[in-house]
Amino acid sequence: MIYAANFKTNHTRQSTKNYMQDLQNKLSNKKTEDKVYVFPPLTALDTFEGDFTVGTQNAYPVENGAFTGEVGVEQLAEFNINSILIGHSERRDIIGESQEDIAEKFAFFKEQGFEIIYCIGESLEVREEGIEAVMTHLVSQFEGIDTRYENFVVAYEPIWAIGTGRTASVDEITETHNALKKVVDKPLLYGGSVKGANIKDIATIENVDGVLVGGASLKTETFLELVLH
Numbered sequence: 004m005i006y007a008a009n010f011k012t013n014h015t016r017q018s019t020k021n022y023m024q025d026l027q028n029k030l031s032n033k034k035t036e037d038k039v040y041v042f043p044p045l046t047a048l049d050t051f052e053g054d055f056t057v058g059t060q061n062a063y064p065v066e067n068g069a070f071t072g073e074v075g076v077e078q079l080a081e082f083n084i085n086s087i088l089i090g091h092s093e094r095r096d097i098i099g100e101s102q103e104d105i106a107e108k109f110a111f112f113k114e115q116g117f118e119i120i121y122c123i124g125e126s127l128e129v130r131e132e133g134i135e136a137v138m139t140h141l142v143s144q145f146e147g148i149d150t151r152y153e154n155f156v157v158a159y160e161p162i163w164a165i166g167t168g169r170t171a172s173v174d175e176i177t178e179t180h181n182a183l184k185k186v187v188d189k190p191l192l193y194g195g196s197v198k199g200a201n202i203k204d205i206a207t208i209e210n211v212d213g214v215l216v217g218g219a220s221l222k223t224e225t226f227l228e229l230v231l232h
């Protein structure tokens with residue numbers, strides 16, 4: 004299983020440092036085959052010692068240059084960062100990244116050999132139309148993306164389940180992940196209100212290879228409830 008913590012715009016440099024230390028102290032009990040990722044905010048990126056991978060929530064598809072307010076590969080390389088989240092619904096819907104922007108970012112970081120955790124997900128409106136509409140939408144979010152890229156992990160995150168406390172049902176996740184596996188034969192994470200109370204049900208679904216976690220990842224105690232469940 005993959006357990007990925009997405010802090011979003013939470014935590015400071017200092018609190019991230021404390022978090023990483025605490026996480027490392029307690030990760031000795033994790034199953035060796037499980038993999039843990041932490042995506043802190045950009046200002047908290049650093050080199051951390053531990054049995055986990057630190058990635059970036061975002062970056063601009065350049066080495067360096069004149070792109071005010073953005074961070075490129077040169078800044079990430081200082082901390083040996085080579086994992087990135089691309090396509091998160093908050094970047095698509097709040098920041099306004101188009102599928103074209105996302106595909107450009109994907110192509111650039113693929114070229115750099117980054118591990119890409121690529122997020123897709125449908126709105127409640129689409130979900131209510133049924134699985135066919137959901138799959139049409141999800142497949143459209145692979146437009147311009149090389150889904151055969153070897154360092155590619157997909158995170159299915161229904162938008163209506165993100166930060167809402169409302170998780171997709173086991174049946175909904177099972178049906179969607181089964182259909183997605185036929186489209187992309189890559190590790191498939193589920194994201195959307197994953198927490199201690201539902202991790203067992205979600206982790207045992209056949210085509211769920213891991214979870215991408217926001218809210219429940221912000222404290223080591225609640226994140227470890229997932230990793231060590």
Ligand code: PGA
Pocket residue numbers: 009160164165166167168194195196197215216217218219
């Ligand atoms: P959540 O966020 O766990 O707070 O629902 C998940 C995500 O957006 O990655």
